[in-house]
Amino acid sequence: xxxxxxxxxxxxxxxxxxxxxxxxxxxxxxxxxxxxxxxxxxxxxxxxxxxxxxxxxxxxxxxxxxxxxxxxxxxxxxxxxxxxxxxxxxxxxxxxxxxxxxxxxxxxxxxxxxxxxxxxxxxxxxxxxxxxxxxxxxxxxxxxxxxxxxxxxxxxxxxxxxxxxxxxxxxxxxxxxxxxxxxxxxxxxxxxxxxxxxxxxxxxxxxxx
Amino acid sequence: xxxxxxxxxxxxxxxxxxxxxxxxxxxxxxxxxxxxxxxxxxxxxxxxxxxxxxxxxxxxxxxxxxxxxxxxxxxxxxxxxxxxxxxxxxxxxxxxxxxxxxxxxxxxxxxxxxxxxxxxxxxxxxxxxxxxxxxxxxxxxxxxxxxxxxxxxxxxxxxxxxxxxxxxxxxxxxxxxxxxxxxxxxxxxxxxxxxxxxxxxxxxxxxxx
Amino acid sequence: xxxxxxxxxxxxxxxxxxxxxxxxxxxxxxxxxxxxxxxxxxxxxxxxxxxxxxxxxxxxxxxxxxxxxxxxxxxxxxxxxxxxxxxxxxxxxxxxxxxxxxxxxxxxxxxxxxxxxxxxxxxxxxxxxxxxxxxxxxxxxxxxxxxxxxxxxxxxxxxxxxxxxxxxxxxxxxxxxxxxxxxxxxxxxxxxxxxxxxxxxxxxxxxxx
Amino acid sequence: xxxxxxxxxxxxxxxxxxxxxxxxxxxxxxxxxxxxxxxxxxxxxxxxxxxxxxxxxxxxxxxxxxxxxxxxxxxxxxxxxxxxxxxxxxxxxxxxxxxxxxxxxxxxxxxxxxxxxxxxxxxxxxxxxxxxxxxxxxxxxxxxxxxxxxxxxxxxxxxxxxxxxxxxxxxxxxxxxxxxxxxxxxxxxxxxxxxxxxxxxxxxxxxxx
DNA sequence: TATGAATGAGATTTCATTCAT
DNA sequence: CATGAATGAAATCTCATTCAT
Numbered sequence: 001x002x003x004x005x006x007x008x009x010x011x012x013x014x015x016x017x018x019x020x021x022x023x024x025x026x027x028x029x030x031x032x033x034x035x036x037x038x039x040x041x042x043x044x045x046x047x048x049x050x051x052x053x054x055x056x057x058x059x060x061x062x063x064x065x066x067x068x069x070x071x072x073x074x075x076x077x078x079x080x081x082x083x084x085x086x087x088x089x090x091x092x093x094x095x096x097x098x099x100x101x102x103x104x105x106x107x108x109x110x111x112x113x114x115x116x117x118x119x120x121x122x123x124x125x126x127x128x129x130x131x132x133x134x135x136x137x138x139x140x141x142x143x144x145x146x147x148x149x150x151x152x153x154x155x156x157x158x159x160x161x162x163x164x165x166x167x168x169x170x171x172x173x174x175x176x177x178x179x180x181x182x183x184x185x186x187x188x189x190x191x192x193x194x195x196x197x198x199x200x201x202x203x204x205x206x207x208x209x
Numbered sequence: 210x211x212x213x214x215x216x217x218x219x220x221x222x223x224x225x226x227x228x229x230x231x232x233x234x235x236x237x238x239x240x241x242x243x244x245x246x247x248x249x250x251x252x253x254x255x256x257x258x259x260x261x262x263x264x265x266x267x268x269x270x271x272x273x274x275x276x277x278x279x280x281x282x283x284x285x286x287x288x289x290x291x292x293x294x295x296x297x298x299x300x301x302x303x304x305x306x307x308x309x310x311x312x313x314x315x316x317x318x319x320x321x322x323x324x325x326x327x328x329x330x331x332x333x334x335x336x337x338x339x340x341x342x343x344x345x346x347x348x349x350x351x352x353x354x355x356x357x358x359x360x361x362x363x364x365x366x367x368x369x370x371x372x373x374x375x376x377x378x379x380x381x382x383x384x385x386x387x388x389x390x391x392x393x394x395x396x397x398x399x400x401x402x403x404x405x406x407x408x409x410x411x412x413x414x415x416x417x418x
Numbered sequence: 419x420x421x422x423x424x425x426x427x428x429x430x431x432x433x434x435x436x437x438x439x440x441x442x443x444x445x446x447x448x449x450x451x452x453x454x455x456x457x458x459x460x461x462x463x464x465x466x467x468x469x470x471x472x473x474x475x476x477x478x479x480x481x482x483x484x485x486x487x488x489x490x491x492x493x494x495x496x497x498x499x500x501x502x503x504x505x506x507x508x509x510x511x512x513x514x515x516x517x518x519x520x521x522x523x524x525x526x527x528x529x530x531x532x533x534x535x536x537x538x539x540x541x542x543x544x545x546x547x548x549x550x551x552x553x554x555x556x557x558x559x560x561x562x563x564x565x566x567x568x569x570x571x572x573x574x575x576x577x578x579x580x581x582x583x584x585x586x587x588x589x590x591x592x593x594x595x596x597x598x599x600x601x602x603x604x605x606x607x608x609x610x611x612x613x614x615x616x617x618x619x620x621x622x623x624x625x626x627x
Numbered sequence: 628x629x630x631x632x633x634x635x636x637x638x639x640x641x642x643x644x645x646x647x648x649x650x651x652x653x654x655x656x657x658x659x660x661x662x663x664x665x666x667x668x669x670x671x672x673x674x675x676x677x678x679x680x681x682x683x684x685x686x687x688x689x690x691x692x693x694x695x696x697x698x699x700x701x702x703x704x705x706x707x708x709x710x711x712x713x714x715x716x717x718x719x720x721x722x723x724x725x726x727x728x729x730x731x732x733x734x735x736x737x738x739x740x741x742x743x744x745x746x747x748x749x750x751x752x753x754x755x756x757x758x759x760x761x762x763x764x765x766x767x768x769x770x771x772x773x774x775x776x777x778x779x780x781x782x783x784x785x786x787x788x789x790x791x792x793x794x795x796x797x798x799x800x801x802x803x804x805x806x807x808x809x810x811x812x813x814x815x816x817x818x819x820x821x822x823x824x825x826x827x828x829x830x831x832x833x834x835x836x
Numbered sequence: 837t838a839t840g841a842a843t844g845a846g847a848t849t850t851c852a853t854t855c856a857t
Numbered sequence: 858c859a860t861g862a863a864t865g866a867a868a869t870c871t872c873a874t875t876c877a878t
Contacts, residue, residue, distance in 0.1 A: 011837080027330065029238055033873065042396060043839055044873080052838095054873065088339055112315060122239065159397060163383055170379050174372055195412065220862075242848065255863055257849070429841075433707060439874065445654055448749065451869065464842055539654070539748055577815060581645050581801055592790055606786060621822065638858080671852080673859055681852070812850065847871070854864080854869085 012050045012060070014040040020061050023115045028058060029122035055124045061114050062125065065109030072101045073132070079141045099184065099193050102172065107182045117173050119195045129169060137165045157206035164203070168196055221259045221269075223249040232324045234345050237267060238331035241250050264333045269333065271325050274318030281310045282341070308402050311381065316391045325383050335341065338378060346374045354415045366415040375413070377405055423539045430478075432458040439477050441533045446476060473542045480534050481542065483527030488506035490519045491550070495557050518604065518609050520590065525600045535591050547587060555583045562622045569581070575624040586614055639677045639687075641667040646690050655685060656749035682751045689743050689752065692736030700759070704766045726820050727813065729799065734809045739824045744800050756796060764792045771831045775790045784833040791830070795823055 012133045018039040033054060037044045067071040076098045106113050116128045144156045171192050181187040227248040242263060246253045260266040283308045315322050325337045354367045355398040380401050388394040428461060436457040438447040455462045469475040494516045524531050534546045562574045589610045597603040635745045645666040649658045660681060664671045677685040703725045733740050771783045798819045806812040 030331070032871080039869095043841095045840075045875085046838055048874070121236065149325070159387070160400070162387070163380070163397075163401065166379065166383055167376055170375065171372070173373055178371075188372075189877090191369070191412075192372065195408060199408075201845090203404065205399075242844085243846085252864055253848080254850085254865070256864065257851095263848070357860085427841085444681070445748065450867080452867085461843055462870080463844070463872085467841065472869070540657070568852095577805070578818075580805075581815075581819065584797065584801055585794055588793065589790070592793055596786065596789070606790075609787070609830075610790065613830065617822060617826075621818075636858090659850080670860055672854085672861075674853090675853070675855095676859060841876090843873105843875080845872090848869095848871085850868075851866090852864105855862090857862105 003006040009050070011042060011046060013044065015050060015057070016049060016060050019057050020111055020115070023058065023061060023119050024111055024116075026187070027108060027119045027121060028054075028115075028126075033057070058120070058123050058125065060116075062109075062112045065105070065112035066116065066125075068105050068109070068138070069102075070201070072078050072098075072105050073135060076101075077135075082175075096193075099189060103175075103182055103185050103189060104176070106176060108171065114177060118178070129173075133162075133165050133169055136168070137162055140165060140200075147206055151205060155208050157204060160203045161200075164196060164200055168193075171196070216218075220249065220251060220255065224251065224259060224266070225269050228266050229320055229324070231383060232267065232270060232328050233320055236328040236330060237324075237335075242266070267324075267329070267332050267334065267341065268417075271318075271321045274314070274321035275334075275337075277314050277318070278311075278322075281307075282344065283313055285310075286344075305399070308398060312384075312391060312394050312398060313386060315381065316394060319385070322385060326385070338382075339408075342374055342378055344370055345377070349374060349409075349413075357414055360414060360418050362418050363414040366413060369412045369415070370409075373405060373409055377402075380405070426557065427459065427468075429464065433460065433465060433468060433475070434478050434626060438474050438529050438533070440475065441479060441537050442529055445537040446472075446544075447463065451475070474540075475582075476533075476536060476538070476541050480527075480530045483523070483530035483547075484534065486523045486527070487520075487531075490523050491515075491553065494519075495553075502594075514608070514611075520599060521603050521607060524594060525603060528594070531594060535594070545590075551583055551587055554586070555580055558583060558618075558622075566623055569623060571626050572623040573626050575622060578621045578624070579618075582618055583615060586611075589614070613619060638667065638669060640674060642669065642677060642684070643687050646684050647738055647742070650685065650688060651738055654746040654748060655681075655742075655753075656781060656833070660684070685742075685747070685750050685752065689736075692732070692739035693743065693752075695732050695736070696729075696740075699725075699732050700762060702758050703728075704762075722768075723820075726786045726816060730802075730809055730812050730816060733799065733803060734812060737803070740834060743832070744803070760789075760792050760796055763795070764789055767827075767831075769793060770799060775832055780835050781832040782835045784831060787830045787833070788827075789826055791823060795820075798823070 018192070019031070019036045022036045026032075031054075033044050033047055036057070037047050047057060050115075051060055054055065116125055120126050122127060140161055141156060141158060144161060148154055148156050171189065175185050175189050176190075179188050224245065228240070228245045229247070231245045240263075242253050242256055245266070246256050249255075260269055271327060325334055329335050329337060349370055349382075350365060350367060353370060357363055357365050380398065384394050384401075386397050388397050420436060433454065437449070437454045440454045440457070444450075449472075451462050454475070455465050457518055458464075466473060469478055520610060534543055538544050558579055559576060560600075561581060566572055566574050589607065593607050594604050597606050646658070646663045649663045651824060653659075658673050660674055663684070664674050666672075675686060678687055733817065743752055747753050747755060757826070767788055768783060768785060773797075775781055775783050798816060802812050802816050802819075806815050
């Protein structure tokens with residue numbers, strides 16, 4: 001079942017707004033649809049007019065943020081795919097741009113991201129972080145494999161790479177929880193990303209047996 | 210009210226065993242006492258004979274693991290307090306020993322740690338990771354301050370230090386999720402800890418303004 | 419949270435009716451929501467649609483009766499405040515009117531009053547009688563103090579006054595339990611009130627020390 | 628089933644002591660046997676060794692007080708039965724003695740009386756007050772009938788008499804709740820009893836139709 | 837476009853009571 | 858003389874969901 005159309009509806013907007021607050025406060029499982037509806041001046045039935053179910057409502061809350069985040073990631077890796085080793089070497093600049101775009105998306109949808117990262121247990125998005133990590137992970141492995149191809153005696157250290165991806169994601173989560181505005185966020189995250197790129201260079205390949 | 214004594218009781222053991230499985234599978238909030246009791250061949254009332262309530266049951270499941278973990282951490286920092294700068298420099302060895310003890314405790318109580326780390330939302334242990342992080346964090350800051358005292362023009366970079374603590378903890382979580390036995394766990398975690406110690410040396414202090 | 423609106427709802431009415439019977443029979447604490455709901459042909463959940471909780475349901479049962487009773491008392495004492503000693507002497511007439519209004523309210527809500535007086539232990543109305551007594555008591559003390567002001571060598575005998583207030587309230591309770599219709603109730607209560615007014619005149623003041 | 632023997636047992640005494648406290652605090656229905664037993668350093672099972680059930684335990688708590696109270700009342704009315712009209716006229720003295728004995732029994736078993744009067748709802752003693760009232764009532768009616776027999780054109784006003792009995796009992800209840808020691812209790816109750824005897828004289832008979 | 841009503845299944849918790857040992 | 862274990866029934870309450878209107 002497709003949920004009812006977006007925009008243009010005041011009640012739907014109120015529902016989303018109140019759901020956002022409730023999810024933030026209580027988490028997906030403990031959030032109460034009755035409370036959300038009544039906060040919005042509506043009844044629970046109304047929720048089911050606009051959304052398929054509780055998960056659908058969550059989708060209404062985080063959908064756009066999620067879309068934008070995915071778009072940024074898609075675009076980043078679309079470019080990467082075309083980049084050759086030369087491009088790869090210069091990726092600091094790239095990375096900087098990518099980091100800034102991520103920070104933008106994240107801070108433009110701060111509450112939604114917090115819900116996705118920290119309040120979605122029990123919902124269909126509970127694996128959100130894992131999904132992101134998997135996407136990054138396979139891209140990074142692809143990249144590293146190109147790199148390894150020209151480095152005789154070396155091969156991709158997948159476990160370390162996977163962990164570094166985790167650390168990278170967690171760095172953004174950490175950033176969100178500790179820096180409340182974009183500027184200080186960038187001030188924190190840039191050196192961290194630099195550190196990670198260095199680690200990436202140093203540990204992503206290991207000696208062939 | 211103190212929960213009933215451990216050991217010697219078959220039903221209590223069964224209850225804990227079944228609770229462990231249920232908590233692992235569904236998480237604290239969604240776990241059903243009814244199911245736990247009936248899996249154990251008992252009634253819900255029986256749970257309340259042995260434990261004070263749902264949180265008490267969780268305590269029954271993770272209590273010992275938690276105690277051992279805390280003991281290891283306590284001991285580590287008790288030693289640190291006596292260590293001076295000299296000791297601090299050589300701490301790699303220390304750290305190796307600490308790491309090994311942690312890995313031992315963790316893998317001796319694999320399921321319990323998983324519950325504490327990942328399935329305890331909504332319970333009295335939901336802040337478990339934060340508590341650990343805070344303990345480590347303040348110890349590390351103390352250590353870094355001693356270090357900074359003899360480094361003119363430098364001061365402790367608390368934010369970076371705090372993040373590195375996070376990364377350290379997350380490394381153990383990551384390890385648990387990806388390495389199923391002690392040996393491969395150590396094989397993974399040791400280089401990671403080395404990497405973190407290097408980062409610690411490099412980033413824990415920043416230039417004074 | 420405000421309970422759902424009165425009137426117009428058949429199920430709500432049935433719920434209140436069945437709750438009234440159950441409260442009357444078993445008292446608040448031992449009354450079973452399950453039984454009330456099923457007597458009304460509904461499920462327990464339905465109770466929570468119409469009322470906030472068990473106390474809210476009791477409020478639904480006795481609310482109106484309580485409001486009317488309070489209104490009668492309010493009005494009586496609003497008049498008293500304007501009455502001076504002269505008015506006080508003639509208060510028999512007043513008192514007769516007050517007594518009649520009380521009897522009216524009580525017998526128009528016989529079951530509800532019985533619940534409030536005798537079956538509300540454990541509920542938010544368990545202090546109902548005490549509250550009424552306190553209201554009357556402080557009014558009576560005020561009245562007696564005016565009286566004492568013009569009687570040299572005499573002062574208010576608060577303990578006796580307080581007891582007489584108790585006796586007055588208990589007289590109404592007694593009346594309810596023994597007289598089943600308004601007419602015989604008035605026939606019983608009027609001489610009793612006369613007796614109490616005499617006692618009031620005689621015992622409300624004591625010799626100054 | 629007869630409850631186990633009294634006296635001489637330390638555990639039984641402790642159980643009674645703790646039950647007394649629990650009943651006082653929570654009332655019969657809400658009192659918890661588990662808590663009583665554990666306060667006494669025993670288990671619930673032990674309660675059932677010494678007492679038949681929850682009511683039996685209450686009996687253990689209030690039994691002796693009840694016995695003494697009944698003895699005082701028995702004795703009072705045993706004397707009355709032999710008293711003729713002459714004796715009846717002088718009964719003030721009698722009444723004073725009776726009042727004093729009641730006050731003695733009540734204040735020697737203050738907690739037990741409080742439980743009987745105010746905390747026994749739901750137990751087999753919940754009608755305690757009614758039972759006492761009925762005993763007094765029928766005695767008083769008998770007395771009044773003797774009196775009426777020699778007063779032509781007058782007959783017993785049973786309703787008024789019954790109410791006065793209520794007032795008398797309630798006076799003792801009131802006394803208990805407001806006067807914490809025997810002396811001030813007597814100071815309060817004596818004038819009240821005098822007042823009631825006057826009312827008794829005046830209102831216990833009414834004109835024959 | 838929504839409401840209002842209601843369900844039904846579930847949750848945790850509490851309790852008096854029993855009984856083998 | 859008492860424990861420790863367990864039952865079974867009940868309690869209040871919460872919730873997502875449905876559906877006629």
